[in-house]
Amino acid sequence: MVYQIYPRSFQDSNNDGIGDLNGIKQRLPYLKKLGVDVLWLNPIYQSPDVDNGYDIADYEKIQPDFGTMTDFDQLLAAIHENGLKLVMDLVVNHTSDQHKWFQESKRSQDGPYADYYIWRDPVDGHEPNNWGASFNGSAWTYVPERGQYYLHLFAPEQPDLNWENEEVRQQVYSLMRFWLDKGIDGFRMDVINMISKVPGLPDGPLAQGAVYGDSSKFTTNGPRLNEFLQEMNREVLSQYDVMTVGEMPGVTPELAQQYTSLAGTELNMVFQFEHVSLAGNPDRRLGKWNDQPIKLSELKKSLSRWQEGLDGKGWNSLYWNNHDQPRAVSRFATDDSKYRAKAAKMLGTTLHFLQGTPYVYEGEELGMTNAHYTQLQQYEDIESLNAFHEYVEKEKIVDEQTMLEYLAHMSRDNARTPMQWDDTQNAGFSAAKPWFALNPNYREINAKDELAEQDSVFYYYQKLIKLRHQEAVIRYGSYQLLDPKDEQVFAYLREFQGTTLLVINNFTTETVERDYDQGKGKLLLANYPAGKLTELRPYESRAYLL
Structure with a gap:
C-alpha cells in the first residue's frame, strides 16, 4: 500500500505557507494509523519550480522551501523507525x-x-x-x-536529456545511487517511457485544425527503452532492495508485460493512463480538456483489460488520484456533495480489491473533492494556464466560460490544494497564508472530523488496507468481470486457492436491483448498514467471501 505525498501541500512546519519535510515527519503517526506501507514523495530536489519541482536544477540538493538535507535524513530515519518505506520521484527524461x-x-x-x-x-x-x-x-x-x-x-x-549518450545514462545512474545509498527504498520514475526517441525525429500527425503534430508515436515506448531499463536495472536497481514504478503514458498491457516482467529485469510496475483518459473532447485539438462523465462500461473494459493482461505476467499499479489528476470523487461520481462519503468509499472498494498495488493520494482517504474554481486567476498550474491561453485567447477554439468548466473538471490544481487537517484557519496546514488556496469545503471535510467519526471515509480506507494485508485472495486472486455492459453496477470476482471474493459497486445515484447470489457468501465489507440483499442504494458497495 503506497501513500503519495505532494510535499508542497501536505503540512507546513515553519509557517512560511509551503509544506515541508518536517511537516511530513510531524504527520507520520497519522499515516501509521491509516496503515499504509510506503510513502512516495513528489520531487523535493532543488528546482526553479516552473512545473512544481518536475524541473530539477540539482538532483543532489533539497529545495530550500522543503528544508535541508539534514531534515531529509531525519525524515528518512523517522519513516523507517515507524516501519514504513520511502519512494522518491525520479525525473530523468528532462x-x-x-x-x-x-x-x-x-x-x-x-x-x-x-x-x-x-x-x-x-x-x-x-x-x-x-x-x-x-x-x-x-x-x-x-x-x-x-x-x-x-x-x-x-x-x-x-x-x-539525450539518453543515446552513454555518459548521460551513467550520470543518471550515479544520482540514483546517491539516494539509494542514503537508504531510500525505491523510485517512482516520471514519464520514463519517453527516454528513447525514434531516430530521425519525424513529423507527427496533425489533427484537423491543429498547429502542432502529435509526437507520441515517436517519443513513447521507443526502440531502446527496454535496453535502457535493463541497463538501469543491471547497473543500479538490482544492487539494492527497492520498489520501482514507471509512469508510462501510452503504454499497453502487452508492453507492460515486458516492463514489469516477473523475471525482474526492468521495473516492478507501471502507471498507465487508460482508465483516467476515457472521457475526451470531441474536438481532438483540446486533448484532455472536457467535462464529460466516464461511461461505466468503458471504465470496466479498461480496468479489466489490465487486470487480465498482467495476471501472472506482470504487476498493476492501482490508482484513481494523483498530483496530475482531478479528485476521483468529483470525476467518477455524478454527485460529490450529497453522496460524497458513500461515493468515496465505493470508489475505494472498487479499486482496492483489484489485483495490483493500490496508491492513495493525500486527502483521498478523507474523500477530498475538486475545488470547483470559477475564475482563471484561481489556477496556478502551468498546464492549465497554458491551455487556457492557447485555446481561448490564441487559437479561439473554445469560449472562456466553457474552458473554465473544463479546468474545473480536469485541472491538476484540483489535486494540489493544501491537505485539510482540521476546520481552523488554513485547515491546520499552516499558520501563514498557504502557497495555494484551500478548497473552501475544508470546514466540512477534514482529518480531525474524520478521525472522530467511526463511519468516516478514513476508517473505511483503514479497513480496506487491513483487509488487503489479511486476505490472500485480495493480494493474489485472479480476476473475472461480471456483466460487462451494465452501465450502473461494476461487479467482479477474485479467486485464489479455493476462496472467491465477490465485489459489487453501484456507480449511480439510483437504487438498483442486482442478484449475484450474494446470500451464499459472508459479508466482508460494506459502506451502508444492512439492507435488502439484492438492493443496491446510491453508491452502495459490498464485498463478500464466497
Whole structure:
C-alpha cells in the first residue's frame, strides 16, 4: 500500500505557507494509523519550480522551501523507525534549463556537455519538426549561442536529456545511487517511457485544425527503452532492495508485460493512463480538456483489460488520484456533495480489491473533492494556464466560460490544494497564508472530523488496507468481470486457492436491483448498514467471501 505525498501541500512546519519535510515527519503517526506501507514523495530536489519541482536544477540538493538535507535524513530515519518505506520521484527524461548540464550544453556545440541534450539544426529557418509540447506550443526552442533548437516535450524550461549518450545514462545512474545509498527504498520514475526517441525525429500527425503534430508515436515506448531499463536495472536497481514504478503514458498491457516482467529485469510496475483518459473532447485539438462523465462500461473494459493482461505476467499499479489528476470523487461520481462519503468509499472498494498495488493520494482517504474554481486567476498550474491561453485567447477554439468548466473538471490544481487537517484557519496546514488556496469545503471535510467519526471515509480506507494485508485472495486472486455492459453496477470476482471474493459497486445515484447470489457468501465489507440483499442504494458497495 503506497501513500503519495505532494510535499508542497501536505503540512507546513515553519509557517512560511509551503509544506515541508518536517511537516511530513510531524504527520507520520497519522499515516501509521491509516496503515499504509510506503510513502512516495513528489520531487523535493532543488528546482526553479516552473512545473512544481518536475524541473530539477540539482538532483543532489533539497529545495530550500522543503528544508535541508539534514531534515531529509531525519525524515528518512523517522519513516523507517515507524516501519514504513520511502519512494522518491525520479525525473530523468528532462532536467531544468537551470541545471549545470544544460547551462554548459547551450554554450557551444563542442563542450563536454554539448551532447547531453537533444539539439537539432533549423530546417528552412524553422523548428526541426512539427512536434507540439505537452504544455502547449512548440516542442522546440532556439538558442542563438549554438545556432540550434533543443527538444522539450514539456515546458521550454524542461529540456529533454539525450539518453543515446552513454555518459548521460551513467550520470543518471550515479544520482540514483546517491539516494539509494542514503537508504531510500525505491523510485517512482516520471514519464520514463519517453527516454528513447525514434531516430530521425519525424513529423507527427496533425489533427484537423491543429498547429502542432502529435509526437507520441515517436517519443513513447521507443526502440531502446527496454535496453535502457535493463541497463538501469543491471547497473543500479538490482544492487539494492527497492520498489520501482514507471509512469508510462501510452503504454499497453502487452508492453507492460515486458516492463514489469516477473523475471525482474526492468521495473516492478507501471502507471498507465487508460482508465483516467476515457472521457475526451470531441474536438481532438483540446486533448484532455472536457467535462464529460466516464461511461461505466468503458471504465470496466479498461480496468479489466489490465487486470487480465498482467495476471501472472506482470504487476498493476492501482490508482484513481494523483498530483496530475482531478479528485476521483468529483470525476467518477455524478454527485460529490450529497453522496460524497458513500461515493468515496465505493470508489475505494472498487479499486482496492483489484489485483495490483493500490496508491492513495493525500486527502483521498478523507474523500477530498475538486475545488470547483470559477475564475482563471484561481489556477496556478502551468498546464492549465497554458491551455487556457492557447485555446481561448490564441487559437479561439473554445469560449472562456466553457474552458473554465473544463479546468474545473480536469485541472491538476484540483489535486494540489493544501491537505485539510482540521476546520481552523488554513485547515491546520499552516499558520501563514498557504502557497495555494484551500478548497473552501475544508470546514466540512477534514482529518480531525474524520478521525472522530467511526463511519468516516478514513476508517473505511483503514479497513480496506487491513483487509488487503489479511486476505490472500485480495493480494493474489485472479480476476473475472461480471456483466460487462451494465452501465450502473461494476461487479467482479477474485479467486485464489479455493476462496472467491465477490465485489459489487453501484456507480449511480439510483437504487438498483442486482442478484449475484450474494446470500451464499459472508459479508466482508460494506459502506451502508444492512439492507435488502439484492438492493443496491446510491453508491452502495459490498464485498463478500464466497
